Amino acid sequence: MGSVGAKEVPVLLDAEGRRIDGRRLDELRPLTIRAGPLRQADGSAFVEWGQNKVMAAVYGPREVHPRHLQQSTKAVIQCRYNMAAFSVDERKRPGLDRRSQEISKVIAEAFESVVFAEEFPRTSIDVYIEVLQANAGTRCAGLVAGSVALADAGIPMVDLLPAVAVGKVGGAIALDLKKEEDNFGEADLPMALVPQSGRLVLLQMEGHMTEPELAQALELGVGGCRTIYEKMKAALRDRYSVAPVAAEAS
Amino acid sequence: MSEEVTAEILQTHILDLAAEGRRLDGRGPDEYRKVSIEPGFVVTADGSALVRLGETMALAGIKLEVGKPFPDTPNAGVLTTNAELIPLSSPTFEPGPPQPGAIEVSRVVDRAIRAAETVDLTALCVTPAEKCWTCFVDVHILGHDGNLIDAALLASVAALSGATIPLKRFGVGEADRPLEIHHRPIECTFVRLGDTIVVDPTFDEEHAAQGRLTVATDEIGRVVAMQKGLVGAFSPDDIKSVVRRAFVHGDRLRAMIGRNGR
Secondary structure, X not given: XXXXXXXXXXXXXXXXXXXXXXXXOOOOOOEEEEEOOOOOOOEEEEXXXXXXEEEEEEEEEEOOOOXXXXXXXXXXXXXXXEEOOOOOOOOOOOOOOHHHHHHHHHHHHHHHOOEOXXXXXXXXXXXXXXXXXXXXXXXXXXXXXXXXXXXXXXXXXXXXXXEEEEEEEOOEEEEOOOHHHHHHOOEEEXXXXXXXXXXXXXXXXXXXXXXXXXXXHHHXXXXXXXXXXXHHHHHHHHHHOOOOHHHHOO | OOXXXXXXXXXHHHHHHHHOOOOOOOOOOOOOOOEXXXXXXXXXXXXXXXXXXXXXXXXXXXXXXXXXXXXXXXXXXXXXXXXXXXXXXXXXXXXXXXXXXHHHHHHXXXXXXXXXXXXXHHHHEEEOOOEEEEEEEEEEEEEOOOOHHHHHHHXXXXXXXXXXXXXXXXXXXXXXXXXXXXXXXXXXXXXXXXXXXXXXXXXXXXXXXXXXXXXXXXXXXXXXXXXXXXXXXXXXXXXXXXXHHXXXXXXXXXXXXXHHOO
């Protein structure tokens, strides 16, 4: 969508239906998730997804700061999504810009939709998401990392929150856009799924899609989320499974 | 919650151990934690390095942009250093404007890079008084278990050592070229625990400390920057012995950049 003034539009979809990096339309970029890399945090996760690198940490339930945000009946979920200055091609000025603040808000609301916040009145659960290297889809990578970090922190939740962006490139609906596809594609639709209920708790869209295309995009996204969900569970199992004693010797 | 807390009983224990030349994590007074340097961690940066000192983790990224030289230095490029102590890295950091602690880390790291003439700024001049390269050194602290200054400078120097000038991206040249590094300053931080001065303090040791002293040295035997921090005092003899120890640790850490860098 950032195609205004762009000089060369790359070929996003070849005759065989292969994308710019050789993927099929319904194929995710390589995704690895590690639960618990940070010792200081109550919960943490590191996600490498295509060329995205995202670290998330969770602190809480703890005292609310600033105090006036405190709620007497439930925990407040606060999220800070931030991009490192060097995470993008043109250096980004450090600190939260309007985009980061909006993303922080919708991610916090997505988490609040699944956390049993009423179990921790007068507290704050803080989710910090740091984008260290960005290549489209960072809010989804942040959601995945933040969700695994929440689970790692032992916060009770309805479910984990897998997330992915679906878009339209070269006229076709495609899963998990990378940077060139995001910049030169026709639409971008990030979403986060509650796998148990099949409902979406984060949804944004920019670009143009017809009604049938949107229906197809939703179906593709939900399918992608289910694949990601399995990887999130596997990451948590890796962290908390107890190795057999014999394996310790090596 | 914003105050950094280490239980008093733990502080007393740290001081008791130090009196016997011992430390909480089993190290000796002059023993540095295990250090790892991972260069090129971030591909979107023009140079980067992830440094771990035990559980302390600093990620430095270099970005170069075409800008305008300062009027008083028309033949030189511009270098700025910024450290972000993001709230992700410690339960004691909060969102909001940079705290004095973060500003101190940035400034002490910046001073060492500048004073050691790490980067030859005149080589970053494109057209005098008109066009130059601005080199941004941004440090993200991802894990805080003490001694942020050493970790931040080590990451910065390792990142600069592998950095390239993006001539192509800015249409200034045909091919990118490596950023030239003249000197490699290394900062080494010590804290006083009673009569013992220990190197590379952890988070808890910093809270038990009666004074902190950082010494930056380079590979040609110069002391290029110093900073005394926290409440406490050092005698001239203390300082001389700390400087000697800083050179020994500095040389060893510098060799790691050589191995890990380009």
